[in-house]
Amino acid sequence: MSGFVRGNFAFMGKVALLAIVTAILALLTEHAFVQKEYAIGSFLLFAILALNFTYLTKFSIPLKFFVPGILFFIAFVIAPIIFTLSMSTYHYQTGNILGKVEATEQVVTLGAEPDANGTTFDINVGETPSGDFAILVSDIANNKFFISTKDARTEVPASSVTLDENGVATAAPGFTLISAETLSKSDDYSRIHYKYQDKFYIGIEGQNVGAVFQQSLTYDKAAGVIKNVVTGDTYKDNGRGNWAKVGAPDEMLTPGWRAPIWFENYTKLVSDEKVRTPLIKVFIWTVVFAGMSVLTTFALGLLLAMALNRKIRGRRIYRSILILPYAMPSVMSILIWAGMFDTEFGAINNLLHTHIAWFTDANFARGAVLLVNLWLGFPYFYLICSGSLQAIPTELQEAAAIDGANPRQIFRKITLPLLLQILSPLLIASFAFNFNNFNLIYLLTGGGPRETLDGQIAGATDILISYTYQIAFGNNTQDFGLASAISVLIFVLVASISLYGLKKSKVMETFG
Amino acid sequence: MNNWVRENLWRHVLAIAVCLFSLFPLYLVVLSSLSTNGSLHLTSFVPTEFSLKNFRFLFNSPKIPFMHWVQNSLVIASTVAICSVVIGAASAFAFSRLKFKGKKFGIQLLLLVQMFPAILALSAVYVIMERVYRFAPQIGLGSQAGLVLVYLGGSMGVNIWLLKGFVDSIPAELDEAAKIDGASAVQTYWLIFVPLAAPVLAVVSLLSFIGTFNEFILARLFLVEMDGRTVAVGLQQFIGGQYSQNWGPFAAGSILASIPIVVIFLSLQKYIVNGLTAGSVKG
Numbered sequence: 119m120s121g122f123v124r125g126n127f128a129f130m131g132k133v134a135l136l137a138i139v140t141a142i143l144a145l146l147t148e149h150a151f152v153q154k155e156y157a158i159g160s161f162l163l164f165a166i167l168a169l170n171f172t173y174l175t176k177f178s179i180p181l182k183f184f185v186p187g188i189l190f191f192i193a194f195v196i197a198p199i200i201f202t203l204s205m206s207t208y209h210y211q212t213g214n215i216l217g218k219v220e221a222t223e224q225v226v227t228l229g230a231e232p233d234a235n236g237t238t239f240d241i242n243v244g245e246t247p248s249g250d251f252a253i254l255v256s257d258i259a260n261n262k263f264f265i266s267t268k269d270a271r272t273e274v275p276a277s278s279v280t281l282d283e284n285g286v287a288t289a290a291p292g293f294t295l296i297s298a299e300t301l302s303k304s305d306d307y308s309r310i311h312y313k314y315q316d317k318f319y320i321g322i323e324g325q326n327v328g329a330v331f332q333q334s335l336t337y338d339k340a341a342g343v344i345k346n347v348v349t350g351d352t353y354k355d356n357g358r359g360n361w362a363k364v365g366a367p368d369e370m371l372t373p374g375w376r377a378p379i380w381f382e383n384y385t386k387l388v389s390d391e392k393v394r395t396p397l398i399k400v401f402i403w404t405v406v407f408a409g410m411s412v413l414t415t416f417a418l419g420l421l422l423a424m425a426l427n428r429k430i431r432g433r434r435i436y437r438s439i440l441i442l443p444y445a446m447p448s449v450m451s452i453l454i455w456a457g458m459f460d461t462e463f464g465a466i467n468n469l470l471h472t473h474i475a476w477f478t479d480a481n482f483a484r485g486a487v488l489l490v491n492l493w494l495g496f497p498y499f500y501l502i503c504s505g506s507l508q509a510i511p512t513e514l515q516e517a518a519a520i521d522g523a524n525p526r527q528i529f530r531k532i533t534l535p536l537l538l539q540i541l542s543p544l545l546i547a548s549f550a551f552n553f554n555n556f557n558l559i560y561l562l563t564g565g566g567p568r569e570t571l572d573g574q575i576a577g578a579t580d581i582l583i584s585y586t587y588q589i590a591f592g593n594n595t596q597d598f599g600l601a602s603a604i605s606v607l608i609f610v611l612v613a614s615i616s617l618y619g620l621k622k623s624k625v626m627e628t629f630g
Numbered sequence: 631m632n633n634w635v636r637e638n639l640w641r642h643v644l645a646i647a648v649c650l651f652s653l654f655p656l657y658l659v660v661l662s663s664l665s666t667n668g669s670l671h672l673t674s675f676v677p678t679e680f681s682l683k684n685f686r687f688l689f690n691s692p693k694i695p696f697m698h699w700v701q702n703s704l705v706i707a708s709t710v711a712i713c714s715v716v717i718g719a720a721s722a723f724a725f726s727r728l729k730f731k732g733k734k735f736g737i738q739l740l741l742l743v744q745m746f747p748a749i750l751a752l753s754a755v756y757v758i759m760e761r762v763y764r765f766a767p768q769i770g771l772g773s774q775a776g777l778v779l780v781y782l783g784g785s786m787g788v789n790i791w792l793l794k795g796f797v798d799s800i801p802a803e804l805d806e807a808a809k810i811d812g813a814s815a816v817q818t819y820w821l822i823f824v825p826l827a828a829p830v831l832a833v834v835s836l837l838s839f840i841g842t843f844n845e846f847i848l849a850r851l852f853l854v855e856m857d858g859r860t861v862a863v864g865l866q867q868f869i870g871g872q873y874s875q876n877w878g879p880f881a882a883g884s885i886l887a888s889i890p891i892v893v894i895f896l897s898l899q900k901y902i903v904n905g906l907t908a909g910s911v912k913g
Contacts, residue, residue: 146766153765158758179815183724186717187786194783195743198751201758422648425641436645438896443652445895447844449862450884453869454655457877465658493651554747557846561866583749590753591851598753605750616745 136173140166161197165189199609206602207380212595214359214374221375222337222344225361227309229335229371231348233318240286241320241328243307244295251307253328254279254295255320256287263287266312266320286326298325317347335371344371376599383603393600396576396585403484404581408552411491412545418492419499420537424529427507444497452561455490459562478567480578487579491558498548506540507533546619550612559584582608663881684882696883698857699864703843703887706774706860710781711839714789715831717782722793723819727805737794744787749847755780756851777852781842789838796830797823833901836894843891861887 143166150159171177172185216224241253252267254274263274272292280289288295301307311319312328320328334348344353344361356362356370359377363369386393422440426433443451458465459476467473476482510533518528538545559565565580565588575588582604590601666681688696724730725737748755756771759780763770770776804826805818813821824831849860859867865887869880895902 146769149765155761155765158761158765178730180724180728180730182816183720183728183819187721187790190717190783190786191743194755194780195746195748195751195787198754198758199743199746201754202751205754205757418648421644425644428638428641430638430641432642432645436649439649439652440645441896441899442656442892445892446656447840447862447888447891449844449846449866450888451655453866453880454659454884457869457880458655458658463877493655496648497652550745554749556749560847583747586750587752587847591756598757601753605753609746609750612747613742613745617742620741 132173136169140170143169161193165193202602202605205598206383206606207378208376208599209359209374209379209382210376210599210602211597213372214376216373216375218359218375218377221359221373222361224373225344225371226333226335226337229333229344229346230321230331231334233330233332237330238323239320239328239330240284240326241322242286242288242295242326243301243322244293247292247294251310252293253312253320253322254287254290254293255312255328256281256285258285263290265290265293266314268310269313271313271315301325379599383599386600387603387607397604400576400580400582400585403579404553407484407487407491407579407581408549408555410488411495411552411555412548414488414492415495415548416499416503416541416545418496419501420503422496422500423503423507427504440500441497443493444501448494449557449561451494452490452558455486455493456562459486477563480567483563483567483579487558487562490562491552491555494558495548495552502541502544503537506537509540510536543619543622546615546622550615550619553581553612553615554583554608555581556583556587560587659881659885662877663885665878667878684878685886687879688883688886691879694864694868694879694883695857696861696864699859699861700887702774702853702858703860703862706778706781706849707839707842709778710785710842711835713778714782714785714838715793715835718786718789718793718834719797719824719827719831720819721790722797723823725790725794726797727802727818727823728815740787740791744791746787748784752847752851755784755848759852771852772854774853774858777849780848780852781845784848785838785841789834792837793831793834796834797827800827800830833898836898837902840891840894 143162147159147162147166150156150162168185168189172181214221240256240258243251243253246252246265246267250267252265255264255266256279257263261276263276263279265272265274274287274290274293278291279287282288296307308322311321311331311333314320314330317332318330319333321331323329332348334346335344335353336347337344342355345351346353352364353361353371354364356367357377358374358379360370360372360374362371387397388394426436457463461467461473461475464476466476474482476486514532514536515528518532523531559579559581563577563579565577565584567579568574568577574594575592576585580588586601586604586608589597589604661677663684664677664681665679666683688694725733725740759771759776761770762776763772767773768775769779800823805822808818808822843860844862845860846862846866849863850866853859853863856864861883865880865883868883869876
């Protein structure tokens with residue numbers, strides 16, 4: 119009986135939770151489709167179906183355990199990876215962020231020129247009886263008034279309008295004023311071209327000001343070209359995300375859109391010297407940095423582990439102090455070190471009685487990066503080596519000692535090779551970690567100094583990942599396409615390194 | 631005596647030297663937080679002043695909503711810590727204990743993807759969340775809820791992998807006995823496995839807490855508003871921005887923000903060291 123009751127409760131709880139989650143997701147799905155985010159909307163729909171199907175049927179027991187994890191995994195791991203791959207084949211950078219339809223719309227909207235006299239009118243925004251946006255225009259100089267909508271202009275006799283203290287018409291038959299408060303909710307009304315005369319229209323310049331414009335650019339959808347009716351120029355889709363002038367392909371209209379350019383971002387890495395030169399230098403430093411970091415942290419960690427591998431007095435205290443750098447939140451420690459390397463006020467120059475500008479000289483900056491990483495990383499290898507040293511059977515060392523080997527020989531010929539064999543997967547993992555040690559570089563030097571590399575995006579201490587970040591989010595042109603291509607390159611490198619490490623650790627063979 | 635010197639002296643010399651290296655920045659931060667001169671400047675190894683001015687500044691200055699930052703960090707990190715374990719444990723249990731088609735493929739995929747550094751997909755996550763913002767600002771770019779979702783999703787691979795390792799180490803006899811007694815997989819999970827694995831789950835969630843607390847760049851990209859930042863982002867902006875050379879309050883803030891993490895870390899030392907040998911590297 120009690121089992122029955124509990125089962126029932128659990129069932130009701132499950133259904134209630136499922137209902138709430140479904141409701142939230144359904145709401146989001148609807149919003150997504152309304153905003154034309156079809157990919158995200160479809161995923162949300164899929165999530166709803168997957169959740170309900172899994173928990174309301176007995177189709178698969180394991181799936182009941184997996185579904186939430188899988189959904190998160192798809193949304194925030196798989197999807198970004200696929201998205202990165204796809205972005206890397208696009209011309210996708212500042213000025214080419216929008217979709218083609220949006221970009222073309224903006225180009226056309228921007229393609230208007232004021233009439234020769236720069237005529238402006240006092241206006242009020244309202245609506246017609248049929249509910250269309252309309253403006254009531256007051257041509258005060260000529261004492262003329264008219265109502266204008268997208269399609270029509272209706273003259274209103276001066277006798278039938280109501281004027282405010284400035285002589286601006288606020289009410290007229292067939293026109294209902296819309297309050298400023300209502301207007302502020304949406305700017306739809308301000309994008310409408312209100313009828314004026316001939317090719318000219320009135321565009322909204324401010325809440326109560328309209329100006330006369332002539333549409334210069336028109337989009338000919340059928341021919342797929344944009345024409346400038348004033349100058350007679352034609353602009354064609356250049357296949358790379360911009361409308362370019364026929365006969366002068368360098369003259370492009372802005373904004374452009376994100377357009378597929380296939381492997382151009384990848385070929386650029388090799389063929390474009392502005393990209394290739396810094397990339398190679400950054401790559402070399404990345405490998406040197408990761409290699410040196412592993413080497414120094416491992417060496418110091420091992421040395422300490424060997425020194426403290428014997429029950430000497432104070433070992434516990436030493437140990438607690440030695441792991442402190444590892445226990446500290448690394449973001450804080452890195453920022454603290456950044457302050458210590460300050461030229462004027464930093465403790466390092468102070469202690470050394472020097473006046474070195476650490477972060478403006480490439481070599482000093484690189485040295486500082488390695489020193490800080492040594493501080494951050496040696497406790498890791500100290501802890502690991504301590505554990506591993508105890509795991510190495512002592513028989514071998516004893517046998518060697520009996521054979522007359524001195525401690526140095528024992529270490530070089532027996533202990534170290536054994537340790538390296540045990541720890542090689544961890545050394546490789548550490549290399550892979552440092553290969554992408556973004557926080558250290560970004561927070562300590564910001565990748566600088568930049569002068570010695572290309573002076574703009576890449577700096578002397580930039581590693582691939584921080585260089586990629588600068589390309590995508592830096593102060594210059596933000597190039598998501600190129601950044602994604604480099605990300606893919608990094609992933610291939612890191613995955614190969616990691617897979618090699620896993621093969622060594624034989625993890626791959628243990629499951630099945 | 632001579633023998634002792636030869637055997638042990640170098641050990642002490644080395645240990646003390648490296649201990650000084652370890653302690654130097656930390657000691658300096660404590661000194662700076664108590665001094666009034668506002669830089670990480672070493673005036674003397676012995677504290678010459680003892681002022682709580684920097685700490686008072688942190689709590690009272692309208693320019694730096696330090697308490698908001700701490701609160702944000704705690705809320706975000708605990709939400710991620712709890713949810714990631716609730717979601718991850720179920721998957722880890724299934725991977726470890728249940729038999730199903732495609733299990734091997736699933737584990738291999740998990741292994742491969744958990745190696746993918748989340749930071750590589752940074753621009754993709756950014757663009758995706760920017761689009762989410764257009765139809766649901768509450769969970770899109772710039773919102774803490776959105777950041778939590780990204781953290782949860784991004785840590786899913788690593789967490790399931792880590793949890794699976796722990797689950798594998800819990801003996802399976804009990805759940806096999808339950809199975810023989812007729813318990814379903816879901817019952818075994820809730821009635822046998824979860825109580826048994828509770829300490830392990832707590833440890834993993836605390837590790838996840840530390841990791842999230844320490845995360846910088848996503849938080850930096852996501853949380854633009856002053857009041858909405860996490861401690862890490864807030865303090866970094868505080869010294870990097872217009873208040874540069876404001877090291878005193880920064881030192882005080884970083885001490886306060888670090889204490890909980892250091893305490894958690896030291897109390898979990900044993901588990902973390904075990905986890906280390908399993909191949910995880912703390913960021």
